[in-house]
Amino acid sequence: MAMAALVSASAPPSSLRGGGGRSAQQFDYKTRYFDQKIDHFGFVEDSTFKQRYLIANKYWNKDGGPILFYTGNEGDIAWFCNNTGFMWDISKELGAMLVFAEHRYYGESLPFGKKTFSNLNNLNYFTSEQALADFAVLIRNLKETIPGAQNSPVIAIGGSYGGMLAAWFRMKYPNIVVGALAASAPIWLFEDLTPCEAFSNIVTKDFLKSGKGCAESIRHSWDAINNLSSKAEDLKFLSSIFHLCSPLQESDIVIFKSWLVNTWVNFAMMDYPYEANFLQPLPAWPIKVVCNFLRDPLLPAKSLLQNIYQAVNVYYNYTGTVACLNISETSTSNLDDQGWYYQTCTEMVMPSCTNGVNDMFEPMTWNLQVFSDNCKKDWGLRPRPHWMTTVYGGKSIGSHSNIIFSNGGLDPWSSGGVTKSISDTLVAIFIPEGAHHLDLRSNNKHDPPSVRKARALEVQYFKKWIKAAKTESGEMYNSSNH
Secondary structure, rough: OOHHHOOOOOOOOOOOOOOEEEEEOOOOOOOEEEEEEEOOOOOOOEEEEEEEEEEEEEEEEEEOOEHHHHEOOOOOHHHHOOEEEHHHHHHHHHOOOOEEEOOOOOOOOOOOHOOOOOOOHHOOOHHHHHHHHHHHHHHHHHHOOOOOOOOOEEEEEOOOOOHHHHHHHHHHHHOOOOOEEEEOOOOOOOOOOOOHHHHHHHHHHHHOOOOOOHHHHHHHHHHHHHOOOOOOOHHHHHHOOOEEEOOOHEEEEEEHHHHHHHHHHHHHHOOOOOOEEEEEEEEEOOOHHHOOOOOOOOOOOOHHHHHHHHHHHHHHOOOOOOEEOOOOOOOOEEEEEHHHHHHHHHOOOOOOOOOOOOOOOOOOOOOOOHHHHHHHHHOOOOOOOOOHHHHHHOOOOOOOOOOEEEEOOHHHHHHOOOOOOOOEEEEEEEEEOOOOOOHHHOOOOOOOOOHHHHHHHHHHHHHHHHHHHHHHHHHHHHOOOO
16 A cells, blocks of 8 residues: 655545555455445444455365454455465465455445445445444354354454554454454554654665665656756657656646656565566566666756656566556556545545655655645545544554564555564564565565565464464353353
8 A cells, every 4th residue: 555645745645555466366265245234333324235255265174263354455355365375375274264355435345336436425434443343243244154163263464554454453353353464554654653754764765775876866856857847848758758648738747746756655565576466567676677777866857867767667567568658547456546545535644744855755744734625625524633543542552462563674654564562462573675565475485584484473373363262262162061
């Protein structure tokens, strides 16, 4: 999950990107639908909708074997399922059933069908709290209706926004899940829990250490663009040199720069040690490839921007099959930026800023009022920036237990993650060479040792939680029979 809020407080943020895998693999699962309540917290709206979930039980121990439950995030659940190889890799070892639950208002799980986004009343049930309640109700139903699952311990797993949901799920429903793995989950990116510039600083560091002159070239590119954005012939040059599908108008420059910012952010998120096809097909260590084109930040403006295009083209046209670049697209269509923008305009308000000195971006302050005004203009409502810390505790989460927070040193979202253990049961795992939830991806021969160790440690905790839950279940059974 890249964030265009880096560009301006008025630009709609695109989503946190969840999931992970070498490329979209096709795994063997069955698709199911559950009649889910539209509103879990009121009694007037009593309708239901079809929540999609995917289930795989090839290796499941049908006598109470564990359930690994993926807390779906902002997109099509089949895409997340096929891109989360870690769960599939460990299912045999744990004798686990796999369940991937789709987040309401995404994919096929639309509470009001084609009319879901047609009016604000229909969007009123689009909250993280309702989504967590969906997961809890679905799990109870699965345990009640699948023979052998009644005493199955459930572990929540998610990445990015899905990782936030996994952590919050364990916090809010410890009776439903025995533990959670929250991978690349920026649960502290709200209000002033994290400095607003921390995200952009990590993106910049990734480029600084990948090649001399690289981050500096990007920093210098903004002035070059600004100086070539007012005359018709300059706009024609930009459109031509970047091979854009539609010619730039002067009014498009903010969107054009936002597109570039999101591209650099996505490179940082997807800086994996091997070829991958997640948001886009990319080479191994893509930022190093990019930096080969960005060695001289002092070039004249037009020459510098020609190099910027070559760098950007690594992201959008690594396969060499793309005829032109579209500045309205930065990633796969399996993610839903419309839904995520609504969420950022209600609950998921994550401040970001840049200063152009410690980072490679144009200076931009965080302005909540401007952000709120744009949400009002676009959606007819205003965000509640303090609600997430109120409902989920902010940094006061020490009373909770059995949550693993994993973060990668290359991932900008780690800026808002839990990177130091809070207690023996609120454990932080840090992966220095890791980009966005590298640990949720399939095993790969090019994986750095740090992610191999991280996955092994995660499985070790899973086994510990499963054993404790089985012991507790057995004690409860014995006491009930005396």
